[in-house]
Amino acid sequence: MNELNLPKEAQHALEKAQHCVEKKDYGQAHKILRSLLQVYPHNGQIHLVLGELYSIVEEFDRAISHLSQACQRMPQDYRPIFSLMDTFEAVNAHADVTTLNNFMLAQFRQSPEVLYKAALHCSETGQFTKAKEYCKRCIALCESSSKMVQLLAYAWLLMLKLDASMHCSSSADQLIKLLESQPKNSPQAMLLHYGIGEVFHHLGQTEKAFMQWQQANNIQRMQANFDTQDLATFFGQIKSVHSPFTQHNKRLEHNNNANVEGPILIFIIGLPRTGSTLLETLLSKHSAIESVAETTIISEQLARYFTQHFKQPYPLFMSALLQDSCENDTLLKNARAIYNSAIKKRQLTAPYIIDKLPANFQSIGLIKRVFPDAKIIHLSRNFDDVALSIFRHHFASNEPYFCDLSQLNVYHGFYQSLMAFWHKAFGSEIYRLHYEDLVQQPETLISQVLSYCGLEFEQACIYQQTADPAHTVQDLHIKPIKTLSAVQVRAPISNLSVGNAKPYKAMMNECSK
Numbered sequence: 001m002n003e004l005n006l007p008k009e010a011q012h013a014l015e016k017a018q019h020c021v022e023k024k025d026y027g028q029a030h031k032i033l034r035s036l037l038q039v040y041p042h043n044g045q046i047h048l049v050l051g052e053l054y055s056i057v058e059e060f061d062r063a064i065s066h067l068s069q070a071c072q073r074m075p076q077d078y079r080p081i082f083s084l085m086d087t088f089e090a091v092n093a094h095a096d097v098t099t100l101n102n103f104m105l106a107q108f109r110q111s112p113e114v115l116y117k118a119a120l121h122c123s124e125t126g127q128f129t130k131a132k133e134y135c136k137r138c139i140a141l142c143e144s145s146s147k148m149v150q151l152l153a154y155a156w157l158l159m160l161k162l163d164a165s166m167h168c169s170s171s172a173d174q175l176i177k178l179l180e181s182q183p184k185n186s187p188q189a190m191l192l193h194y195g196i197g198e199v200f201h202h203l204g205q206t207e208k209a210f211m212q213w214q215q216a217n218n219i220q221r222m223q224a225n226f227d228t229q230d231l232a233t234f235f236g237q238i239k240s241v242h243s244p245f246t247q248h249n250k251r252l253e254h255n256n257n258a259n260v261e262g263p264i265l266i267f268i269i270g271l272p273r274t275g276s277t278l279l280e281t282l283l284s285k286h287s288a289i290e291s292v293a294e295t296t297i298i299s300e301q302l303a304r305y306f307t308q309h310f311k312q313p314y315p316l317f318m319s320a321l322l323q324d325s326c327e328n329d330t331l332l333k334n335a336r337a338i339y340n341s342a343i344k345k346r347q348l349t350a351p352y353i354i355d356k357l358p359a360n361f362q363s364i365g366l367i368k369r370v371f372p373d374a375k376i377i378h379l380s381r382n383f384d385d386v387a388l389s390i391f392r393h394h395f396a397s398n399e400p401y402f403c404d405l406s407q408l409n410v411y412h413g414f415y416q417s418l419m420a421f422w423h424k425a426f427g428s429e430i431y432r433l434h435y436e437d438l439v440q441q442p443e444t445l446i447s448q449v450l451s452y453c454g455l456e457f458e459q460a461c462i463y464q465q466t467a468d469p470a471h472t473v474q475d476l477h478i479k480p481i482k483t484l485s486a487v488q489v490r491a492p493i494s495n496l497s498v499g500n501a502k503p504y505k506a507m508m509n510e511c512s513k
Contacts, residue, residue, distance in 0.1 A: 006043060010036060018049055026057055044073030048080050055087045060345055063087045078108050082117055092347045094479060097121065105134075112141040112148060116155050124480035126490045128162055135159045149182060153191035157394065160198050161487045167202035175199065190219040194394045201392065206503045213392045214511060220394070220403040228401050228410040235362075235414040238315045239421050242365045245322050246425045262340040263353045266375045266453060269361040271415060272402075273389035274381040275435035277485040278493070280356045282446055284479075285460045290350035293482065294357045297342050298367060302335050306366075318365060335370045352453065361415065364422045364430070375453045376426075378419060381435035383412060384501035387508060393484050405512040439495045462493070 006014060013032055020029035033050040040046055051066030064087055070080035081104045088096040101121050108114040115138035122131035135155050142152035156175060160166050179192040197212030266283070268276045284291045303314040309331060310317035321328060343353055360367065367374050387408055395402040401411035423430055431452045438445045447457040481489060488497075501508065 006040060006045065010040065014045060014049060017053075021049070021053055021056070026053060029053055042073060044070045044077070044080065047073065048083065051080075051087070052083050055083065055090065058090075058342060058345055060087060060091050075107075078104055078111060078114050078117075081107075085117075085121070089480060089482075091345065092479065094125075097480075098125075110141065112138045112145075112151055112155075115141070116151060116158075119155070119158060121480065123158060123162060124482055124486050128487070128490075132159070132162050135162060149178065150188040150191065152178070153188050153195065156195045157191060157198075160195055164202075167199050169203070172196055172199045172203070185219050185222065187219075190216050191394060193219070194392070197392060207507070209392075210504055210507045210511075216394070217391060217403040217405075220398060221400060221407075223398040224400040224403065225398075226400065228407040228414075231411070231414060234315075235418055238318075238362060238365070238418060241315050241318045242322070242421075242425065246421075262336060263343065263348075263351050264373055264375065264453070265339075265367075265371050266352055266354045266377065267360050267364075267367060268354060268356040268358070268377050268379055269364070270358050270379045271381075271383075271386050271412070272358050272395075273386050273393070273484075274358070274379045275438060276356045276358055276379055277481060277483045278435075278489045279377070279379055279433070279438065279449075280354050281481065281489050282442065282461050283354060283449065286352075286450065286455060286458050287460075288350055288455055289352040289354060290348045291354035291356065291479075292343060292346060292348060293354075295342070295355060296357065297339055297355070298357070298360055298363050301338055301342065302366070302370065303363075305335055305338060306331065314363070314366065318369075321366075321369060332370055339370070352455070361419060361422070364426070368426065368429075376430045377433055377449060377452075378423075378430050379433050379435060379438075382498070382501070384505060384508065385497065385499065387412075388501040388504055389497075391508070405508060409512055436495070436498050439493055439498065442493050 013036055017029045017032040017036070020026070020032065030050075030053060033046060033053065036043075036046050037050065047066045048070035051063045051070055054060070054063035054066060064084065067080055067084040067087060071084060074080050081100055085097050085100045085104075088094075088100065098121075101118055104114050105118055115134045119131045119134035119138060122128070122134065135158055138155045139152060139159065142148040142155060160171075175192055175196045179189060179196065182189045182192065193212045193216035197209045197216065200206075200209035200212060266289070268279055270276065280291050280293070283289050299314075306317045306321060307313050310320050312320075321331070361378070364376060367376065387405060390402055390408060391405060400407040402408070423432075431449065433445065433449065442462045443457075446461050450457050450461070480486075
C-alpha cells in the first residue's frame with residue numbers, strides 16, 4: 001500500500017524537511033522525516049526525501065534502501081529512479097546504474113526528462129551514439145512544449161558537445177529564434193546564450209561568439225551573492241597560520257603517525273579547466289590507481305571534524321593542529337579514518353586513490369598534515385586559455401569568478417600567491433605539471449608523474465578509445481566522467497585546445513577591465 005496523498009499538515013512537515021536539507025540542516029531534516037515515516041511508513045515521497053538525505057550524508061546503504069522503496073511506491077514517477085541512479089554512481093555500482101537507465105527508458109519512453117538523463121548517462125560513459133539518439137528525442141519532445149524551454153536548452157548544450165554537425169548556421173538560427181521568445185535574464189536565456197556562443201565559436205565568428213558568452217555570463221553574475229575580493233581575508237589567513245611553521249623550517253606534514261594505514265592519496269589541484277579530468281583519466285588506467293573524482297571530503301568532512309573540535313573554522317584551526325601533541329596525533333588518526341571510510345563507502349580498493357577537486361589547492365597544508373605521504377600534482381595551463389574555457393562554459397555553481405573575467409583575474413591572483421607560498425613550503429614534494437606539455441608528450445609526462453608517485457609506467461595509461469565502443473557486458477562497468485570534459489577526454493589526446501584564447505585576447509582584455 002502507498003499513501004499517495006499526505007494530509008496537509010504532513011505535507012507541510014515534508015516541505016519543511018526539504019527546506020532543512022537545502023540549508024544543510026541535516027539533523028533537523030532527519031528528525032522530521034523519521035517522525036513522518038513512523039506515521040506514514042508506506043509513503044513514497046517520504047522515502048524519496050529520506051533516501052536523498054542519506055545519500056548526501058553518505059550513508060549509502062540506507063539511501064539505496066529508502067530510494068528502492070520510493071521506486072516501488074511511486075511507479076509513475078521517474079524522480080526516485082534518478083536519485084537511485086545517482087547513489088549507485090556514488091558507490092561505483094556502474095552495472096546497476098546501466099540497468100536502471102535501461103529500465104527507466106522502457107518505463108518512461110516519452111518523457112523528455114528521462115531521455116535527457118539517459119543522454120547524460122550515455123555521454124558520461126562514452127556511449128555517444130546512444131547519447132545523441134536520446135538527446136535528439138528529448139529536443140523533439142521539448143520543442144512542442146513552451147514549459148520545457150530550460151530542459152530544451154540543456155539538451156541543446158549537450159547535443160553541441162556530442163555532434164559536430166550541429167555547429168552550423170541553421171542551429172544558430174534555431175537557438176536565436178528560441179531565445180527571442182524568452183524573458184531577457186531568465187535561466188533558459190542564459191543557457192541559450194552559451195549554446196549560441198558555441199555555434200558561432202565553431203563557425204569562426206569570434207565576435208558574435210564572445211558577445212553571446214558575455215550575455216550568458218552577465219545573467220549568471222546576477223545570481224552570485226558575493227564579490228571575489230571578499231575572499232582576500234580567507235586566503236590571507238591560510239598563509240598567516242602556516243607562516244610560523246615555514247619560517248622555522250618546520251615540516252608542515254610532520255606528525256608521529258607517519259606510517260599510516262590506507263591508500264596513498266594523489267591530489268590533482270589547480271584552477272578549473274586546466275586538464276585535470278584528462279590527467280585523472282590517464283592515471284586511472286594504471287592497475288594500481290582508482291579515482292574518487294571531485295569530492296569535498298577534505299573541504300567539508302575533514303574540515304568540519306576539526307572545526308567541531310577546535311571551535312574554529314578552516315584555516316584558523318590549523319594554528320592548533322600544526323602543534324605537536326598527543327591530542328593532535330589522535331585527531332589526525334581519526335581524520336584519516338574519516339577519509340578512508342569515505343573511500344570504502346565508494347567501493348574503491350586500489351593502493352592509490354586520486355582526489356581531483358581543483359580547489360583543494362586551498363588546503364595543501366591540511367592535506368600534508370593529515371596525509372604526510374600524499375602526492376600533490378599542481379596542474380597548470382596558459383591562463384588565457386583557462387579564462388576563455390571558464391567564460392564559455394556554464395558552471396552550475398554561481399561563484400562570481402566563474403562568470404566574470406574581472407572577478408576571475410582576482411581569484412587567479414589569490415591562487416598564484418597561495419601556490420607560490422605552498423611551493424616554497426614544500427618544494428619538490430609538490431609536482432609541477434603543465435597541460436601544454438602533457439598533451440604534447442603524454443607518454444613521457446605520465447611516466448614522470450607515475451615515477452613521482454612511486455609507480456612504474458604502464459602502456460594502458462596513454463591508450464584512449466578513439467571511437468564509440470561497441471558496448472558489451474564488461475562495458476556495464478565503465479566509470480562515468482561527470483565533468484565538462486566528459487566528451488573531450490574520450491577523444492585521442494591532442495593539442496587542439498592550446499592557444500584557443502588567441503582570437504579572443506583583445507575582447508577578453510576589454511571585458512576584464
